[in-house]
Amino acid sequence: SEVSNLYQEFARGYFSMYVTGPWNLGEFERRLPPELAEAWATAPLPGPEGIESGVSLAGGSSIVLFRSSERKEAAWKLIEFLSEPGQQLRFFELTGDLPARTESWEAESIASNERILAFGEQLKRVVATPKIPEWEQIATRIMIRAEEAIRGSATIDQALEALDRDVDRLLEKRRWLLEKRGLLPEASPS
Numbered sequence: 001s002e003v004s005n006l007y008q009e010f011a012r013g014y015f016s017m018y019v020t021g022p023w024n025l026g027e028f029e030r031r032l033p034p035e036l037a038e039a040w041a042t043a044p045l046p047g048p049e050g051i052e053s054g055v056s057l058a059g060g061s062s063i064v065l066f067r068s069s070e071r072k073e074a075a076w077k078l079i080e081f082l083s084e085p086g087q088q089l090r091f092f093e094l095t096g097d098l099p100a101r102t103e104s105w106e107a108e109s110i111a112s113n114e115r116i117l118a119f120g121e122q123l124k125r126v127v128a129t130p131k132i133p134e135w136e137q138i139a140t141r142i143m144i145r146a147e148e149a150i151r152g153s154a155t156i157d158q159a160l161e162a163l164d165r166d167v168d169r170l171l172e173k174r175r176w177l178l179e180k181r182g183l184l185p186e187a188s189p190s
């Protein structure tokens with residue numbers, strides 16, 4: 001939380017590892033000094049051996065077609081067009097956002113880039129973010145509590161207990177609403 005310019009501090013060696021996503025590749029390439037252009041790499045998240053090794057959250061965006069749309073046919077044609085491997089490759093070239101279609105990954109600009117391929121490996125081990133409105137608030141609390149443990153202002157157990165309380169507080173209203181609508185069983189007294 002004290003890093004004012006991520007790229008400068010990385011270049012200075014303030015930290016040697018940074019967990020981020022493919023959206024940041026272009027920024028690192030643009031903002032790091034030329035002498036560090038080849039001095040950094042990407043890698044899938046580490047973790048214990050097995051199927052759940054180094055699991056990450058799937059991010060990105062979705063293209064949707066609303067049920068109430070008055071232009072469903074035209075919208076569907078646009079979705080099909082944007083989903084074509086060639087269009088996804090062009091979008092990647094313009095924005096740096098990775099293509100969802102695996103066929104697009106065969107293009108030379110992707111297949112020959114080791115930094116991008118690490119994210120391709122990571123995509124084999126992702127889970128969707130929770131589909132709840134409170135998710136961003138929860139993610140922020142995770143970062144805050146992890147930093148407390150890293151800095152030593154809380155033990156790992158203390159940080160996890162505090163995170164548990166934080167998340168309970170954030171989800172309290174949601175549970176209440178779901179219970180009132182009969183979508184959750186009422187909590188049994190402990």
